[in-house]
Amino acid sequence: MNLKELSQNLGLSQTTVSRALNGYPEVSPATRARVEEAARAFNYRPSNRAKGLATGQALAIGHVIPVSNKHEMVNPVFGDFIAGAGETYSRHGYEMILSIVADEDEEQVYRGLKSRRAVDGVIVHGPRMDDARIALLHDLGLPFAVHGRASGIELPYTWLDVNNRSAFARATSFLYDLGHRRIALINGLEMMDFAHRRRDGYEHALVERELPVDPALMRSGEMTEVFGYRSAGAMLDGENPPTAILCSSLISALGVRRAIEERGLRMGRNVSVVTHDDALSYLQNGDDVPIFTATRSSVREAGRRLAAMLLDQIAKPHKATQHQLLEAELMVGQSTGPALS
Amino acid sequence: MNLKELSQNLGLSQTTVSRALNGYPEVSPATRARVEEAARAFNYRPSNRAKGLATGQALAIGHVIPVSNKHEMVNPVFGDFIAGAGETYSRHGYEMILSIVADEDEEQVYRGLKSRRAVDGVIVHGPRMDDARIALLHDLGLPFAVHGRASGIELPYTWLDVNNRSAFARATSFLYDLGHRRIALINGLEMMDFAHRRRDGYEHALVERELPVDPALMRSGEMTEVFGYRSAGAMLDGENPPTAILCSSLISALGVRRAIEERGLRMGRNVSVVTHDDALSYLQNGDDVPIFTATRSSVREAGRRLAAMLLDQIAKPHKATQHQLLEAELMVGQSTGPALS
DNA sequence: AATCATGCTCAAAGCGCTTTGGATGGCAAC
DNA sequence: GTTGCCATCCAAAGCGCTTTGAGCATGATT
Secondary structure: OOHHHHHHHHOOOHHHHHHHHOOOOOOOHHHHHHHHHHHHHOOOOOOHHHHHHHHOOOOEEEEEEEEEOOOOEOOOHHHHHHHHHHHHHHHHOOEEEEEEEEHHHHHHHHHHHHHOOOOOEEEEOOOEOOOHHHHHHHHHOOOEEEEOOOOOOOOOOEEEEEOHHHHHHHHHHHHHHOOOOOEEEEEOOOOEHHHHHHHHHHHHHHHHOOOOOOHHHEEEOOOOHHHHHHHHHHHHHOOOOOOEEEEOOHHHHHHHHHHHHHOOOOEOOOEEEEEEEOOOOOOOOOOOOOOOEEEEOOHHHHHHHHHHHHHHHHHOOOOOOOEEEEOOEEEOOOOOOOOOO | OOHHHHHHHHOOOHHHHHHHHOOOOOOOHHHHHHHHHHHHHOOOOOOHHHHHHHHOOOOEEEEEEEEEOOOOEOOOHHHHHHHHHHHHHHHHOOEEEEEEEEHHHHHHHHHHHHHOOOOOEEEEOOOEOOOHHHHHHHHHOOOEEEEOOOOOOOOOOEEEEEOHHHHHHHHHHHHHHOOOOOEEEEEOOOOEHHHHHHHHHHHHHHHHOOOOOOHHHEEEOOOOHHHHHHHHHHHHHOOOOOOEEEEOOHHHHHHHHHHHHHOOOOEOOOEEEEEEEOOOOOOOOOOOOOOOEEEEOOHHHHHHHHHHHHHHHHHOOOOOOOEEEEOOEEEOOOOOOOOOO
16 A cells, blocks of 8 residues: 555545645644544555655664674674664654674775665764774764764764763772772773773772772773683782772673682672673673672663664754763672672 | 766766666676776765665565563574674675564564565564464565474464474483483573473473473573572572573573572582573683583574575565574583482 | 667656645635 | 635655666678
8 A cells, every 4th residue: 555545545635645644734634534544444654765765864773783803792782772772763763774794894884874875874883992983974974873982082973871980980999998909800892982981990090099000900802701701710810819800791790700609719708899780681680689789871771862862963963962971870789898808 | 976966977877877787788898897987986876765666675674673571671692693684684785674672562563564665574583382473474475584483383484493392302311311310491481482392302301211390390481690590599499409400591591500609509510500502692601611511503693594594585485485493502511410329 | 782680878657755836715804 | 796815635846766668870681
């Protein structure tokens, strides 16, 4: 069923039917009701494609997911973020189109999205330090919003980020206050902006308390379980091991716990652990009492909000860029305790 | 830059340019080269929308992701599956469009996808027992392929599945052969077809070895870490606890391990664990030596293949439906050992 | 020299929608 | 009885592409 058929069926012109359906005023209430009724009866829905051609809009938002080509790793955070964004899109009649792409092909994908007029805007995932994508999108004139920020970029752009710096500074201070003096950091890849900021917060808190910044207590890598396990294991086996570990992801934290317990130590007693927790739906940090003390911020909520910000920007192109900085909650769980003396 | 401008630029008609770009034979090699060169220079890409209108194709595949509305849980498997499917799509010039949808709205989403002519086909995720979606898509005449199968459905349809039944039967036998006689099953929601099949394999193996099927040793629920933890904890605390546990997901298995170790027991010694492992990129089961003995099958590879099957079916509508049954590998890790007598 | 393929190119229609710029008719006001 | 003004409705153009059905050289064949 298309517009033509529907309008013939009703004995009206396509114009009138289109207007009735799109809420234009120059249609009598009676006619509008009749049209709406018929549309429902025939299960008519305008073709997105044709509508887009006619209006110049795509009614779609692109998400370009970079896949680290080294480990083919898809950021586990991504599923929940997408779920949040999807809620916003479907409420606004937008489609979400996804491109999974190896790092090195990203630029081509953005250009393609633009020149094929496939989307009205894009969400940038996993911004890196000095991320080149921002300037690229700027130049292309493709509206975009960034999940995170990119240090070193001067251009204005719309973003939503967790206050990683303050979260990790607070976590470090929290451990300090419990008496810990050797606090390790198991971080994400430091080319990623969020990892950089977390490290920054961590170091800042150490320096503020006149603790040394010890490279032997810092690791960075892709945040898998195994990475957490290995990093923690190596540090615990080293001379002068840490009494507390700050970890950038709940998944790595599971590996950290494995390393701790494998050594006959108890997490929360011999070694304290604080982790960041993205509140992923399938990986809850315990229920009533959290397993891990954690800096917590829902990535799903982030998806909802950032999508809304992007749609808003598309609707009002001349509005200034928007920013949201979410503070993570510091939730105390069973994985931390006073430093043993 | 659009076709019209490009062809004017070249002093050719739109027809010729279009044909040159789409590889039709009736264009001289010289002209074709010239056209291709210009297209590259101007970074011209045909508008998907217009192309779709003209050809009647959408050049897009829909993925409808059901989100259990109870727990807002997004299946963690989904990210890797999508990544695999995305590889196939981008190789074939298809777009992937994603709809995140609460269970009860699913039917409307499929109908909408069809009537808006937004996609050429869809992938069905997470089939349930007697899944109504299959009949619906059949009736709608929308090509589709199922990741998994739906018991109780008679209609022919294209699917790709892991042989869950045989995998769990083998895992059960493996534990039996190690001397275990009380083997528990921590399974996914049994409305999900895969969970049903796994249970079937498990029970079948038990019966074959004349072991009782004990409901006290069987749990089913959404496969979170906490679910594994609680289920294992409850069973281990019960009278006559299991000596081995079969688990439906690596994430739940992490919870199982937590429950085991929290009780001062050692996994692989006091309690053996076998889990299914979807080979998720961010949750590798150890590296050289697997942490968990596992039935393993890459969900990313499944995504790649199923997408290819769907595209093939769209290209050849009259071909019979296709099926692929993947056998899981049984990989021995550190989590299993002989039953203590 | 007339005819016929062959190879290359083009104008125009059509895909399903929105939107512009009228047309039509009824009714109140003069 | 005009005029003017709403309130409704419509025909047709246009969005950017593909594709049908022809047209025009060119060189080969009779």
